[in-house]
Amino acid sequence: MEDKAARQFPVASEIVEIQQDTTGNINKTYRVTLADGERFILQRINKVVFTQPELVMRNIRRFSEHVARKLAVTPLDKGRRWETPQVLAAQDQQDFWIDPEGEYWRALSFIPRSRSYNTAQSETHAYEVGFGLGTFHNLISDLPAEQLADTLPGFHIAPGYLAHFDRIAASHSTELTAEVRQGLAFVEARRGLASVLEDAKAAGKLPLRPIHGDPKINNVMMDTTTGQAISIIDLDTVKPGLVHYDIGDGLRSACNPLGEETKDFDAVRFEPELAKAILGGYLEQARHFLTPADYDHLFDAIRLIAFELGLRFFTDHLAGDVYFLADHRGHNLERALVQFALCKSIEDQEATLRKIIADTL
Numbered sequence: 209m210e211d212k213a214a215r216q217f218p219v220a221s222e223i224v225e226i227q228q229d230t231t232g233n234i235n236k237t238y239r240v241t242l243a244d245g246e247r248f249i250l251q252r253i254n255k256v257v258f259t260q261p262e263l264v265m266r267n268i269r270r271f272s273e274h275v276a277r278k279l280a281v282t283p284l285d286k287g288r289r290w291e292t293p294q295v296l297a298a299q300d301q302q303d304f305w306i307d308p309e310g311e312y313w314r315a316l317s318f319i320p321r322s323r324s325y326n327t328a329q330s331e332t333h334a335y336e337v338g339f340g341l342g343t344f345h346n347l348i349s350d351l352p353a354e355q356l357a358d359t360l361p362g363f364h365i366a367p368g369y370l371a372h373f374d375r376i377a378a379s380h381s382t383e384l385t386a387e388v389r390q391g392l393a394f395v396e397a398r399r400g401l402a403s404v405l406e407d408a409k410a411a412g413k414l415p416l417r418p419i420h421g422d423p424k425i426n427n428v429m430m431d432t433t434t435g436q437a438i439s440i441i442d443l444d445t446v447k448p449g450l451v452h453y454d455i456g457d458g459l460r461s462a463c464n465p466l467g468e469e470t471k472d473f474d475a476v477r478f479e480p481e482l483a484k485a486i487l488g489g490y491l492e493q494a495r496h497f498l499t500p501a502d503y504d505h506l507f508d509a510i511r512l513i514a515f516e517l518g519l520r521f522f523t524d525h526l527a528g529d530v531y532f533l534a535d536h537r538g539h540n541l542e543r544a545l546v547q548f549a550l551c552k553s554i555e556d557q558e559a560t561l562r563k564i565i566a567d568t569l
Contacts, residue, residue, distance in 0.1 A: 209307055214240050214250050216298045216305040217315040226250070231426075235444070239318070247318040248296060252311050253304070258444060261312040263357040265303040268443045269295050270355055271418070275347045289431060290343060291319050291439045319439050322429040328462045331485040332435070338489030340428040340437030341420075341458050345451055345490075348418040349497045353448035356418055360445060363421060364453040366402040366516045370395075373523040380526040387541055391522045394548045401515055404508045405452055413501040414450050421445025423454045424461035437489075451498075452505055455490065456513030459483055464550050471542055476549035480557055483510070484564045491568050506565050511554045518547030 210226055225241040236252040253261045275292045284290050296315035298305040304314045328334045362368045373395065382388060408414045420427075422445045429439040461468070463482040466475060487506075491498075521544035524531045534540050554561065 209309075209311075210236075210238050210250060210252075213252070213305060213307060213313040214238070214315075216313065217248070217250075217296050218299060219248065219296075220244060220246065240315075247320075249293070249316040249318055250313065251316070252313050253444075255312065258359060260357075260359060261304060261314075264359050264444050265295065265314060267356050267359060267446050268293075269303055271348060271351070271443060271446050274351045278347055278350075284343065288436060289434075289438045290347075291322075293317055293319065293439070293441055293443060319429055319441070321432045322438055323432055324426045324429050324441075326426050327465055327467050328425065328479075328482050331481060333430070334462055334482045334485035335489040336430060336435065336437040337425055337428045337458060337462050338486035338491075339493060340440055340489075341423050341454060341486075342490040342493030343437065344420060344423070344440045345417075345454070346493045346497070349494075351418045353416045353418050356447050358447050360421070360447060363445065363447070364449060364513075364516070365406060366512060366519070367406055369516060369519050369523070370399065370402040373519055373526075376523050376526045382526050382528075387545060388526075391518075391525075391541070391544055391548065394552075395519060395522065398515055398551075401512055402519075404512055405450055405505060408501070408505055408508075409450060414452065414505060416448045417451050419445075419447065419449040419451055419454045421447055421449060421453065423458045425458070426461075428458075450509075451494075451502070452509035453513065455506065456509035456511075457517075458490075459486055459510050460514045460517065460547075460550065462486055464546075466546075468543060468546055470546060473545045473549045476546055476553060478510075478514075478550055478553040478557060480560050480564060483561060484568075487564065487568050503565065503569060507558065507562050510561065511551060511558075514547050514551040514554060518544045518551060521547060 214223055214226055219242055221242045221244040224243050227239045229237040229239055234254045234257050238250040239247055240250050241247050258264050272292050272294055294317040295303050304312045306312055420440055422442055423440055427440055427442045428437055431438045463479045521540045525540040529540055532540050
């Protein structure tokens with residue numbers, strides 16, 4: 209079906225190769241190569257996760273057009289390159305094609321001369337990760353959040369994840385191994401953490417803004433020549449939210465040198481020097497729109513998002529691995545223990561991290 213789908217999007221020359229990209233966990237992704245050497249990205253949208261694909265595509269279109277207009281008026285300083293994946297219209301001028309089985313396919317422009325990494329390669333790379341996220345937020349800081357649909361209700365709402373955990377924990381049949389007991393105790397000791405950002409939002413301290421939703425380190429693309437951040441990809445989760453979700457997720461993913469898949473739980477450590485570099489790059493671009501309340505909740509964001517992801521992995525393990533793809537039984541438990549260890553490392557370095565945040569003001 210991917211061959212037929214690819215031909216629904218008009219291109220300048222003949223399609224010569226369609227190659228599946230297996231790195232993603234949600235959508236089915238292919239790289240399509242044309243006879244003239246150009247490429248584009250073809251994806252089948254996962255309707256189980258994104259139940260309204262039309263709204264996902266509308267968000268991406270509004271986001272990309274807003275950024276294009278802004279860059280046309282005010283290019284980035286220092287002659288920096290910045291690219292946003294562009295939606296390629298299908299033959300009927302829609303932003304997607306629906307196949308005979310009702311599946312949604314879309315095509316996006318390919319960003320040449322770029323690559324990403326699963327872990328921070330250096331403090332310079334970490335700075336660029338932060339600069340990329342700051343650029344992303346800066347470019348959409350004047351896009352009214354109400355113009356974007358909430359395509360994933362409940363996404364990053366930690367109290368909701370905790371309530372779901374409670375329901376699963378009350379009825380699961382998973383063996384109570386030492387690791388499972390450790391996870392249960394970890395969550396129980398941190399129940400009060402779950403609502404910290406949502407409480408601040410409800411109190412009017414933190415506003416809804418357009419966010420990426422999933423700015424982990426391997427979604428930040430680097431120029432293969434300059435090493436500079438040039439794009440953030442995977443735009444399905446662009447929606448209204450708190451920028452703290454993005455900041456916390458970016459730091460969580462980039463400041464763990466062992467990565468998310470390690471089994472050496474005792475060695476997991478949140479690296480403050482990488483956090484310092486990321487925040488330095490981020491604030492170079494984002495400082496002008498952040499408020500004092502935003503700064504006040506930065507440490508909360510760093511700590512919460514690691515806990516939140518660990519909670520989600522742990523809940524899925526108890527539920528029988530029904531959401532996150534798992535290579536083996538226990539995989540999501542291992543992932544959860546990594547995030548819990550990272551959260552604990554963040555807690556142990558609270559004074560250091562708060563000083564880093566204060567020093568960036």
